[in-house]
Amino acid sequence: MIACLRLLSALCLAALLAACVSSPSSSLGELPRTPDASIEQLLDKAASSKSAEDAALLRLSAADLAFKQKDFPRSARILEQVPLDSLKPGQQVFASTLAAELAMSRNQPKAALTALAHPSLQRTGELPAEQQVRTYSVHAAALEADGQALAAAEQRVLLAPLLSGDAAKANNDAIWALVAALPAEQLQQPTSNATLGGWASLAFAVKSAGTLEQQQAAIDTWSKQNAGHPAAAQLPSALVKLKELASQPLTKIALLLPQEGPLAGVARALRDGFMAAHLQAQKDGQNPPAVQVFDSSRISSLDDFYRQAQAAGVQLVIGPLEKPLVKKLAAYPQLPITTLALNYADAGQKAPPQLFQFGLAAEDEAREVARRARADGMVRAVALVPSGEWGDRVLAAFRQDWQANGGTLLAAERIAPPVGLAQQIANLFQLRQSEGRAKSLQSAVGGNVAAQPSRRQDIDFIFLASTPQQAQQIKPTLNFQYAGDVPVYATSNLYSASGDVNQYNDMNGIRFCETPWLLDNSNSLRKQVVQQWPQAAGSLGRLYAMGVDAYSLAPRLGQLKALPDNRVEGLSGSLTVNPNQRIERQLPWAEFSGGQVKRLPDTPR
The missing domain is CATH 3.40.50.2300 (Response regulator)
Structure with a gap:
């Protein structure tokens, strides 16, 4: 009796495992299915399988099951045991998709895109709808996370016909969010996908209109001209909201x-x-x-x-x-x-x-300095800010934006009183070490050696938040301390708009952001x-x-x-408006030059 039960159990397990690997095959190969067996049972069966193809498919099922159970490290370890090149194209798409999903779970969009660059992905459209949805979804997410908004939108356009109901509506909203964030010039570039081109033309029409009424008219005109487009059949939620606002x-x-x-x-x-x-x-x-x-x-x-x-x-x-x-x-x-x-x-x-x-937040200006310095190719910064709560906030905003986008903050100093400013800047630029080396050389050769102190060379620019009076002292001190060639990017606090030529001359060369009101x-x-x-x-x-x-x-x-x-x-x-519904300001730029204020080109958006 016990022997019969064991045989029945073995037959049941075999049936469960067989559900993971279908016997019929095509040029694409059979895809793993959601198994009723456990991960351990799948791996045991793979280890004892005499067919390399069946073993690979069983391991793919086990890796996928571990991923669905959110055991990402185990899923990755199992997937590493699957030889990708030996799989059929459909199975390669499945494995590459899973590899991309695992990369995204680690917040590594570039690794995900590398996995999705496998040649087999060109045949995604031949696979069952469920697999297409999965592949296009992770591809879109990886592209968006990598900053490739238009390419992400294209993946979501491919995904759209496979969805219905709330999922289709959410995908439409996601496409709109991606194309609406693109600059106008990019929206006007031709695309190979007609549906994506329709989305781009809708975004351009709305972006080009000013008032709510003009935007509403632009949406209505576009809908009439593109009656067969998915967005005309189901407007994105944001545009539906605009229609409501225009009526109130x-x-x-x-x-x-x-x-x-x-x-x-x-x-x-x-x-x-x-x-x-x-x-x-x-x-x-x-x-x-x-x-x-x-x-x-x-x-x-x-x-x-x-x-x-x-x-x-x-x-x-x-x-x-x-x-x-x-x-x-x-x-x-x-x-x-x-x-x-x-x-x-x-x-x-x-x-x-x-x-x-809404306010005149100094944090906005600190982020504006970070944007501008990045656009100008700067990487390594030092900061000079006042003591106190205001200085803390400005420095924190600059540090967060600068470092989050790959910049390095080498040092941050609180602006010293006038009597200590020269020493502070000398320390910041390590001039005293240079003077010490010169004295050591003089001592070694036993005579006077002509040696001009040299500053450290790894500082690309100075971030400055100060009053006009402080800035008037700081810039001449930089000149005196052999650091006059280091670019200075400042917030608007140093600009008094007084028209005082002597004051402006003392700050010659400093770049600063300011309101259009005071620059135009x-x-x-x-x-x-x-x-x-x-x-x-x-x-x-x-x-x-x-x-x-x-x-x-x-x-x-x-x-x-x-x-x-x-x-x-x-x-x-x-x-x-940012996601927290705080109004953020992007500011124009100017520079003190020859006792005047010279307007500079705006920071690229």
Whole structure:
């Protein structure tokens, strides 16, 4: 009886294992199937198999089962035992796909793309739909992670006909996200895939339009001209959202700013910039929303304020400015009205979906310096920043962006008082070691040796965040310490917009990012504001520019959220919304040259 049971068990196991390896074959070869056997049983059977092909297929099944059980190291070890070149083409696609999936589990997109470069992948379209979905999906993910957005979109276009329902909708949204992020010039280049070309032309049409109404018209025109395209049959979710936004025009705004207290002066500049843009819209014949001003310095309850605003028909709140109030708003799970705060909550603080945050963040400028230096071919940096919390934030933002994109930060120093600045820079550039070597040489030869101290040569540039007064001391000190040829990239804090030629001469050669407001005197709205408030021509102009831009952002927040690649070309910078719904600024560049401020080409995007 026991012998019969053993025989029955053996027969059952054989049947289970046979389900993993089908006997019929074709030029592509049979693919592994999801087995009912365990990994150990599959490996035991492979070890005892007399057929090399069956053994390889059993190991492929075992490796795949380990991957599905998320035992990635074991899956990789088993896959290494499968001789890829001895497999038939379909099995090679299966093995290469699994190798790519394992590489992506280790966050190694280049290794995944190497696995997917096997010649057998050209026959993916001949395989069962399930395998095609798997191969195209990992290929798209690897290309996207490697920064190849258009190629990733092409893989998702190949994937699209194989999907239905929610999976098809998610894939459509993913294609849109990829093509919408491409620059306009790339969208205009011809593609070999007509469907992908249709996606690109849709993205270009939307990107070329400005207002919500213009974008809606562009989408409708494209849909009529491309009625058979998958995107015309099922618009991406982001474009559906745009249609909804276009049908809900903004008619009333609450401007929430303090009229008393330490921030009243800042609030006044923001308010004047905001209202100047509002009056300009009226003069241009637009139908701008009504604006009702509220005093945040008198608010005792945010809940009461929002109830009052709702009762008044407010659809959007601009403000508050005070950081404690912004932090309170960020702590709400939901807000009754969409709000554009004019300051930031703490970094990392989770905010409700109705809250956007906008300010003149120094962190934006630190990231802008990192972008610019990368574009100019720099690799190794040192940093000079002030002591204190502001300096800490600026340095942290620069360090994170710079190192995340392959840059090296060799050293970071807090700017010393004037009396210690020369010694600090000498230490930073290791000039004292050079002087010591010269003295040792003089001692060795027993006489005077003409030797000019030399600085360390591994510093490509200096990242500088400082006041104008500090910068006036730092640049001449660099010249004196034989480091005047080291490029200096700075944030806008060193620019006073005073027109002081002597001050500018002291900073000769320093490159810095700045708001368009202070670098472009030709803007007509700026001219009107400066004529009425002359202080707007100086460093306070940044606040007026922010007020103008808050007005420009008001009707476009939903648009920027739905289309993250869209920008508002503002007077405080080129504005986008990041995934945390914080407005980020990309700034133009200038250089002090001969006592003047010389505008530089913008950083490539």
